[in-house]
Amino acid sequence: MRYFIQYIFFLLGMVAIGRAQQRPYYTQYIMNNYIINPAVAGIENYWDVKASHRMQWVGLQDAPVTTYLTIHGPLKKSAYDNTTATGFKARGENPRGQAYWRDYQAADPHQGVGFTILNDKTGPLNRFAAYGTYAYHIGLSPTTNLSAGISVGITNMSLDASKLNFGTTTVDPAVASSGTLNRLKPDISAGLWLYSKDYFLGLSAQQIVPQNISFSDNTVALTNGRLIPHLFLSAGYRIPISEDVSFLPSALIRYISPLPIGFDVNTKFQYQDLVWLGASYRYQDGFAAMFGINLSNTINIGYSYDIQTSKLNTVSKGTHEILIGFLLGNKYGDWCPRNMW
Numbered sequence: 001m002r003y004f005i006q007y008i009f010f011l012l013g014m015v016a017i018g019r020a021q022q023r024p025y026y027t028q029y030i031m032n033n034y035i036i037n038p039a040v041a042g043i044e045n046y047w048d049v050k051a052s053h054r055m056q057w058v059g060l061q062d063a064p065v066t067t068y069l070t071i072h073g074p075l076k077k078s079a080y081d082n083t084t085a086t087g088f089k090a091r092g093e094n095p096r097g098q099a100y101w102r103d104y105q106a107a108d109p110h111q112g113v114g115f116t117i118l119n120d121k122t123g124p125l126n127r128f129a130a131y132g133t134y135a136y137h138i139g140l141s142p143t144t145n146l147s148a149g150i151s152v153g154i155t156n157m158s159l160d161a162s163k164l165n166f167g168t169t170t171v172d173p174a175v176a177s178s179g180t181l182n183r184l185k186p187d188i189s190a191g192l193w194l195y196s197k198d199y200f201l202g203l204s205a206q207q208i209v210p211q212n213i214s215f216s217d218n219t220v221a222l223t224n225g226r227l228i229p230h231l232f233l234s235a236g237y238r239i240p241i242s243e244d245v246s247f248l249p250s251a252l253i254r255y256i257s258p259l260p261i262g263f264d265v266n267t268k269f270q271y272q273d274l275v276w277l278g279a280s281y282r283y284q285d286g287f288a289a290m291f292g293i294n295l296s297n298t299i300n301i302g303y304s305y306d307i308q309t310s311k312l313n314t315v316s317k318g319t320h321e322i323l324i325g326f327l328l329g330n331k332y333g334d335w336c337p338r339n340m341w
Contacts, residue, residue: 022256023206023230024066024120026054027280027288027304028323030250030266033340034072034114034133036232037204039149039193041135042112043339047073047328052321057308059317062123072114072133073329096273096336097243104197106139107339116151124162129155129187144196145339151189157213158182183213185227195339202234231255236266238341246270248341273336285310292323294335300325 026035032050034040049071057063114133119126131153140146159181191204211227236250248268255261262285268278273294280288286309292302306319327334 022227024054024064024118025056025282026052026066027306027319027321028052028290028292028302029252030236030268030278031292031302031323031325031340032070033193033200033202033234034070035068035116036206036234036252037149037191037193037202038114038131038133038151038189039135039147039191039202039204040340041072041114041133041147041149042074042110042137043072043107043135043147043193043195044327044334044337045074045077045107046330046334047071048337049326049328050323051325052323054319054321056306056319057312057316058320060312060315063316064120064122066118066120068116068118070114070116072112072135075111075113077329094244094272096246096270098240101197101238101240104143106141106143106145106196107137109136109138111136112147112149114151116153124160126158126160127155128158129153131187131189140194144194147193147195149191149193151187153187155185155187156182157185185211185213197238199237200235200340202232204232204234206230206232228257241269244272246341270336270341273334280304280306282306286313288319297330297333297335298327300327300336 026032029036032052034048035050035052049069051069052067054066055063056065112133112135114135116129116131116133118129120129121127131151133149133151135147135149137145137147161181186209188208189204189206190208191202194201207227207229210229213227231254233253234250236248239247239249241247246269248270250266250268252264252266253261254263262283264280264282266278266280268276270276275293276291278290280290282288286307288304288306290302290304292300294300302323302325304319304321304323306321307313308316308318
């Protein structure tokens with residue numbers, strides 16, 4: 001029993017063959033960088049709500065399933081005019097054309113807040129987390145902003161002992177009757193986000209405080225599990241191709257000791273402020289295709305499909321992820337984010 005539980009933590013990412021991590025992967029984080037970096041909270045002039053559901057490695061029994069809901073916005077909205085260049089649809093003109101970016105100005109100093117609910121399930125293990133976020137944004141120059149943010153919350157790690165598989169049809173009744181073992185832990189994340197009309201650069205740390213974790217009762221026991229910090233460095237650049245099309249390359253580097261450094265490379269093509277297509281490569285893991293559409297100045301949706309290049313592709317039918325966004329209090333009529341392109 002002791003060795004089996006240790007194997008579960010092995011899968012959780014303590015020492016992983018598949019370059020696993022204790023925090024879930026996301027493909028469409030480029031559409032919601034707040035899920036990676038708390039400094040993004042309040043970056044727009046409205047409340048941004050995102051709901052995501054990710055089914056990883058479809059076809060593999062007990063594969064990860066991740067669902068989250070995030071909401072963030074400014075405590076006080078900017079006092080610019082009641083309409084903007086993206087608040088109307090002039091026929092034949094791109095509201096996100098070069099004239100719009102030429103007039104871009106850094107936001108006034110302001111505060112942002114946010115909230116996250118997340119559930120990540122893999123086999124008998126389940127992680128539920130809830131966080132509150134505070135961020136502050138300041139202008140460094142007429143076109144450049146810097147924000148800093150911190151998230152504080154709780155994480156509940158649970159192990160369903162009835163789902164433990166010992167490779168036999170006979171399971172010790174004492175183990176099966178242990179039920180679900182829960183461990184509640186505090187959790188802290190922090191980040192910095194530098195952004196302008198042409199680029200962004202972010203640095204964040206999740207699970208900042210390392211903590212020991214154990215599941216134990218009279219039957220199941222483990223005392224050497226450990227939650228470790230996750231570091232993320234992200235960057236992106238906006239390259240106008242024409243008046244209507246922008247090319248948006250970006251990258252994410254992650255570091256989780258003692259695992260090797262991992263990284264993603266993303267490309268995104270956006271047509272006006274209406275629709276976008278993208279692709280992603282995750283080092284030693286696979287490729288992804290993704291697309292999204294802004295249905296109105298209130299609703300947007302995105303979808304991605306991942307194909308594994310590792311040995312998992314022999315049993316996996318890919319990974320599906322859907323993202324739905326709502327722009328609340330968007331009285332200025334923006335169809336897409338101003339600072340999170």
